[in-house]
Amino acid sequence: MHRSLPTCLLLLSSVLTALLRAADAPAWQQLLDAQLSRWEVWIGVPHSSVTGLPSDTPQSDNVTKGTPLGLNHDPKKVFSVIEQDGQLVLKITGEIYGGLTTLASYGDYHFSCQVRWGEKKWPPRENLRRDSGLLYHCTGPHGAFWNVWKRxxxxxxxEKDFGDLFMLAGTGGDVRYRDLEVKAQYDPKGIWDPTQPLRPLGRVQRSADHESPHGEWSTLEIYTVGHRAIHLVNGHVVMAIENIRVNQSGSLSSGQIQIQSEGAEVYYRDIKLRPITRFPDNLARAAGFSP
Known part of the structure; x- marks a missing residue:
């Protein structure tokens, strides 16, 4: 196809601009090492079915209540680092509820990781879908929610809910959504209702299911700038939140990052983060964010 000189120059300019932007992109900071040196561990209340604990360990049929094992006390090695195919992998057994928490706090960043399920499930979720979670903008004390996770x-x-939004221990935010009876589903073209952005339990469902088949790796990404955030699953925008806040007052724009143990064996790898100052234009458009 013949192109005019101005058109060719315009294309060349676009290519050069893209290359310059790529060259200027901040480097990724890898968060996972063999010693988990960038993280601390909080372990919650062991279920009464957990074996192999010291005899004086408090246990409960209700793991949301009782006495947690606490900070950096992980006798069952719920969180550990293994090597697979020459790559470091975070292994989470799921046997006891817990959180792996970054020592540092972060704001205005692009976070990325890969996740895949293992096979084991544990009480009290042995008959439920496999569950974990990426918690961000974590602030305040450990155990604020269910004696395990931070605000x-x-x-x-x-499983089948990658990218859903939950607000834990007093956080809130505004989301465009479609009403689906008892659930609200994120929709960038949906209605805007800042007075009632979230449904019971503080949940908004992701726009669509983009999880990889069981046993395969899925790529999960969080972009957050100021009081806004975007969730991506395998490159697809599935959730966007504005006016992230605490207790209806003040914006919440930074904090630690936690990875959950919640009753299922799960693996994470290539856990990394880089600073950003703005959302990429294509993501902002896909999220329905105003300029």
Whole structure:
């Protein structure tokens, strides 16, 4: 196809601009090492079915209540690092509810990781869908929610629910959604209702299911700038939140990152983060964000 000189120059300019932007992109910071040196571990209340614990360990049929094992006390090695195919992988057994928490707090970033399910499931979720989660903008004390997790925004990692939004322990936000009776589903073209953005349990369902088949890796990404955030699953925008806040007052724009153990064996790899100052234009458009 013949193109005019101005058209060719315009194409060349676009290519050069893209290359310059790529060259200027901040480097990724890898968050996973063999010693989990960038993280701390909080372990919640062991279910009464857990074996192999010291005899004086408090246990409960209700793992949301009772006495948690606490900070950096992980006798069952719920969180560990293994090597697979020459790559470091975070292994989470799921046997006890817990959170792996970054020591540092972050704001205005692009977070990325890959996740796949294992096979084991544990009480009290042995008959439920496999569950984990990426918690971000985590602030305050450990155990604020269910004696396990911090106050935070949750990128849900549950079978067939990758990217759902949960607000834990007093956080909130505004989401465009479609009403689906008892659920609200994110929709960038949906209605805007800042007075009632979330449904019971603080959940908004992702726009569509883009999870990889069981046993395969899925890529999960969080973009957050200021009080806004975007969830991606395998490159697809599935959720966008504005006016992220705490207790209806003040914006919430930074915090630690937690990875959940919640009753299912799960693996994470290539856990990394890089700073950003704005959302990529294509993602902002896909999320329905105003300029």
């Amino acid at each position: 935070c925004v949750e990128f849900q990692v549950q």
